[in-house]
Amino acid sequence: MKETIEQLDWDTISAQLNEQGYTLVKQIIKTDECDYLAKGYEQKELYRKTINMERYRFGLGEYKYFNYPLPVIIELIRYSVYPHLAPIANNWMRVLNINKQFPETHRELLEECLAHQQTRPTPLILRYEKGGYNTLHQDLYGNIYFPMQLVLFLDEPGKDYGGGEFVLIEQRPRAQSKAIVLKPGKGDMLIFTTNFRPVKGSKGYYRVNMKHGVSEVVSGRRHTLGIIFHDAV
Numbered sequence: 001m002k003e004t005i006e007q008l009d010w011d012t013i014s015a016q017l018n019e020q021g022y023t024l025v026k027q028i029i030k031t032d033e034c035d036y037l038a039k040g041y042e043q044k045e046l047y048r049k050t051i052n053m054e055r056y057r058f059g060l061g062e063y064k065y066f067n068y069p070l071p072v073i074i075e076l077i078r079y080s081v082y083p084h085l086a087p088i089a090n091n092w093m094r095v096l097n098i099n100k101q102f103p104e105t106h107r108e109l110l111e112e113c114l115a116h117q118q119t120r121p122t123p124l125i126l127r128y129e130k131g132g133y134n135t136l137h138q139d140l141y142g143n144i145y146f147p148m149q150l151v152l153f154l155d156e157p158g159k160d161y162g163g164g165e166f167v168l169i170e171q172r173p174r175a176q177s178k179a180i181v182l183k184p185g186k187g188d189m190l191i192f193t194t195n196f197r198p199v200k201g202s203k204g205y206y207r208v209n210m211k212h213g214v215s216e217v218v219s220g221r222r223h224t225l226g227i228i229f230h231d232a233v
Contacts, residue, residue, distance in 0.1 A: 001073060004028065005080040013191065014088050017148070021210050022168060022180070022192035029187045033073060034154040038223040041125055046071070048120065053134065059214070061132035063226075066123045074123050074227060077150075077189075082106035082229050085148050085191070092147060095198045095205040102146060106229060109146060113231040118142040122228035128164060129221055134214035136169055138195050141232035149194050154223040156186040161220030168192060171209045172199070181215070194228070 008025060016023035040046055047064040054060050066074065086102045093100045103109055113119070122141055126134070139149060155161055168180040184190055192212060198205040214222075 001029075001076040002080045005077070005084075008084075010084050013084070017085075017088055017191065017193075017197075018091075020180075021170065021197040021208070022182075022190060024182065024184055025189040025191070026185070027187045028189040029073070029152060031187060034152075034186050037071070037073070037125065037152070037225055038154045040071070041127055041223065053132075057135070058137070059132065059134040061126060061128040061134065061214075063124050063126040066121050066125070068121050070121060070123060074225070077152075078123065078227055078229060079106045081150065081191070081227075082109065082146075085146075085229075089147050092198050095200075096207055109144075109229060110231060113142070113144050116142060116144050116233075118144055118231045118233050120232040122230065122232050124226045124228075126224050126226065127221065128161075128214065128217045130217055130219055132164075132214075132222070133216040136167070136211040136213040138211055139226070139228050140195065141228070141230060144230055145194060146229040147194050147196070148191060149226065149228045150189055150191045151184075152225040152227070153184045153186060153188050153190070154225060155221070157183050160186075161217055161222040163216050163218035164222040165215040166190065167213045167215055169211045169213075171211070173206065173208075 013023045046066055048067045049065045051063050083104060086104055090101050166182045170178040193210050196207045196209045199208045
């Protein structure tokens, strides 16, 4: 997995994140790995907390936060992807004049989280049945948060489920919001902004806020794995 991630075209990934706030990487994990992760949904010992989305008005569905130690594949992706994203994040902070820089390694980021009493793991697995959906939101979890995250898609749209598109909403100042609707395939990895991205205007860079969610699943069952790089309070 680490070798696969290192061999990705990170120049193109970086350019797409800068230009649109997200990038889709095809077939980052194999079919059997997707099935392994989806079947793990029933293993209670893997998780620290289960959230019923309807109860909190987050949508309709369920998700579970993993315990430490994380499954090996999640740990590898988290630690291997982060160093490629940190320079992009630091450039975003610089052009927006935000007094924040992120460390080079994921281990150092977790140490920073620990210093702010953010110690709970944030990777999670989500399951939606027919009628399920996720309202627009941002995954922040504390004062220390990394401005990008990723989702791994564990089922095949059109085969395992219908509907359930991944939705990004871009909220530009003094303008109507823009909807971006994506339908990644099984094994694909979507990297996107957690909170905002910089956009260059006539007077320099300005901040564009973004939220994400999931449209209604109209048939079948949909599993995704969310990897957030910072830990939670």
